[in-house]
Amino acid sequence: MRIKTIEEYHQAYQESVKDPETFWAGIAQEFQWKKPWTKVLDWNFEDYQVKWFRNGKLNITENCLDRHAASKPNHPAIIWEPNDPEDEPEIITYKILLDRVCRFANVLKKHGVSKGDRVCIYMPMIPELAVAVLACARIGAIHSVIFGGFSAHSISDRINDSQCELVITTDGSIRGSKHIPMKDTVDDALIACPTVKKVIVATHTRTPVSMIKGRDFWWESEIKKVEAECPAEEMDAEDPLFILYTSGSTGKPKGVVHTCGGYMVYTSYTFENVFQYNPGDVFFCTADVGWITGHSYLVYGPLLSGAISVMFEGVPTYPDAGRLWDIVARHKVNILYTAPTAIRSLMGFGLEYVQDKDLSSLKVLGSVGEPINEEAWYWYHEHIGKGKCPIVDTWWQTETGGIMISPLAGITPTKPSFATLPLPGVQLALVDENGTVIEGNSVSGNLCITFPWPSIIRTTWGDHERCKSTYFSTYPGRYFTGDGCLRDKDGYYRITGRVDDVINVSGHRIGTAEVENAINSHTGVVESAVVGYPHDVKGQGVHAFVILEEDQEANSMMKRDILMTVSRIIGPIAKPDKIQFVKGLPKTRSGKIMRRILRKIAEGEFNSLGDTSTLLDPSVVEEIVEGSKNLD
Template identity: 45%
Template sequence: MRTRQLQSLLRSTKRNLVEFKELGGYSEIYKYSIENNTEFWEKLARSRLDWKEDFTQVSNSCFKNGSISWFADGKLNVFDNCVARHLPDRADQPALIYEKDEPGTEEFVTYAQLHSLVNRFANVLKSKKVKKGDRVAIYYPVSPLGVAAMLACAKIGAVHSVVFAGFSADALRPGIQISTENCRVVICADGTYRGGRYINLKSVVDQAIENLDLVETVLVGTRNPEAQKLTTGKDVDLDQALESASDNCESEPMNAEDPLFLLYTSGSTGKPTGLVHSQAGYLLYAAVTTSAVFDCQPGDKFGCVADIGWITGHTYTVYGPLVNGAVSLLFESVPSYPDPGRYWATVEKYNLTQFYGAPTAYRSLLRHSNEFIEKYDRSSLKRIGSVGEPINTEAWEWLHHTVGSSKVRIADTWWQTETGGNMITPV
């Protein structure tokens, strides 16, 4: 590794872990985190998160019996950490950029607007008797309302279970059933657009909940005003409900180890497998990795193109950028629509500072002419991320030299999530 590049990496990492400014750089911080694990995470938890009730114990882990807890006697609220605490300083800053499928139809949602929207959404859920500990199934495409649905659950202490809005009814139904008997509410949109094609999502929900008596209410949002979205007696027009709801709502103090969300596999290779993420430990991980790995600063424009139905979308489209006070891109379309330059046109249009995608998409795009890249200004980028599987050499070289103009570092996060190694690939 070239000396100047290593020094640049160390300075960037240290800048994003300012709590350890007395240490020399990345290697020293990493060594300290291993040798002083409790002190390391205690310092981060106190500096990165706002607590309603302070914790007295950092961790209590017994791997033999599977008992692992973090900050167990502390209380906080994830919504407050992601949105409320950024007011009033960032009230007029965009929190979300909604890049719809059709170019030129984007929407911006400020932190103040998101705060109001989530409060109204939370009150709608409470009016449907959703309370702390209840499960809420979300079958919503990446969009402001999809994000607001997740945050509204977090605000009142409900546990959200987001199912990728592309899975079939057979995949959606177990996700509702397995979320236990107290999943009475499903949130969905009438449909979504991908590559110029409208996809009806409400019909999938209707099939999934047929004869499923535990579901009492389906909150249906509008994506296509001409679509027939209310098709059963359980359906409620979400847009109308939000319009009439109050935007005053108290946040629920949550124990650090309370569940925040459930996330299930599609079940394509057997019974769906679920994973539970708790409140504080997950949010702290999202905050620190988004900051340190991607050099994400408050006000940065973070472009993760993962759907909110995936764990990457949960962490790096929703919770990670927002807890850091950044602007998060919500990308509804596909990388090749209307042409293979869509990603890079989006980078130029919003001056994105980070771009996070999948090797599969990168490999499909590198087959096309470089003109689809070079005609767009990508100089705003600080990081390009790769996630989901190992990135091959050809794709890495293409990202670094062609997309990043040999100036942008590549964060290969598969290496971290699958092997526990360093998430940053120095260049």
């Protein structure tokens, strides 16, 4: 399973392209299956149907937990690092984790949850979050984890889309010095969620909360009423494992569905190969489990591989900007996987928080969420890796389930800001706007994938047509990533950014339409348009162009009100960094907003706006340019 040289990589890649079914069957045989598959792969990109390991039966938690609890019961599975550095970390072994998962799985069953039911999880980064995820998988329930920073409105949208019947949350959470009332937010969301029958609440911050008789139950009380034995539900390889909502180019978030068998095989394979994981290594992924990175490379990937996974409740800058490096030193972390946003933020604090830290245990560094810029790459390499640690700059998406393009640590020669080469099984194509494949090197185009891999998105929950139209209609017969990409003279790939109406803020994809809908819901707003622009820390910032009602004043109070509206409807992560009040928007005669022009203005490229003569009112552009130049 482990590739150990660049020659082995090229050989594995060729085998995976020449005979994908034999290649992936060989990988899959390393896991425990209740019943073998009858066919490795059925697929059709035209109608979009993909099935891996047909008729194979398994339970992913037996591969994450049971086999390791049997062979190494006292081996650490999760090291939990609390928000406050003065609090003691918690080390959870595979045996203890299996016990906790089985107990909570029995709690879920006691409350009527069964195979195929959807369960919403809205929790901070505490061990109970991982336990809840795995307990759902244990009994065949489909988990839908919602990032703890989302608003009540965003939670209710997701619950109603997936028709969840049970919600798991906590009384509150702490991130840095900020206290967040998790249960209160859930209560607000559930006003509009008629399908939810039960809420299970874990005690974490001792925050006073409302508990409604017959609906709300304390986690701690419920686990005392059940046994620690829970047989793993037999699942088909193509049964849904989880739904994870991601922003799209329309206002409604889409529920990406991943299934049990292919996701298991691919996340484990990529985890071990990209990071070159060795037994006993301590792996620290800083991502929240509310995002796909936390699903694949904090919970499932590491546990499938019997790894030690560090889970961190807090933020990199609390109580100071040395917190991540303190965690590395405290737990002798060998592999650190974090976001370019975090790296750029910590760079801004200077070297005083790094220079006295013991980072000698580090062997591999990783970045995720967006392409890492060269300045951050060199800082990460020199000051964190001390020039000795390879950096794996990983490219992938919620929809891909696992890493698609990346160096293999210490094996693939790297270049700053290049994701380098596709992993085995990943067949790439660069195409032009007409869908024509661009051959050769030193070229750029739109990034597509021409053949399915085991963890490819299967559908969008409740709306398969949306899945087909979003990913497979732009370039028929190919999966369109939505990203632009260049391939250099050596055949290395570099992601150049989104080419659709999605903004990548701190590694998190936010649909422009979703933000526009939130802004437009403000009582004083007529219309808005949102675009991304380069941001020194976040990678991309959000620039909103807003038209107000005639009787509304374009002042700082109005800006604050709009920010509060966006925060309330979506969450603080989607708040615009810049709000520019305008009299009009650049539109074609058919009424389409020319976001291309707005992007150029937001980027400060006022002299390269292109032809504006075909606009309904070209003078609008001049006004917006002048306003942007004077924007604070």
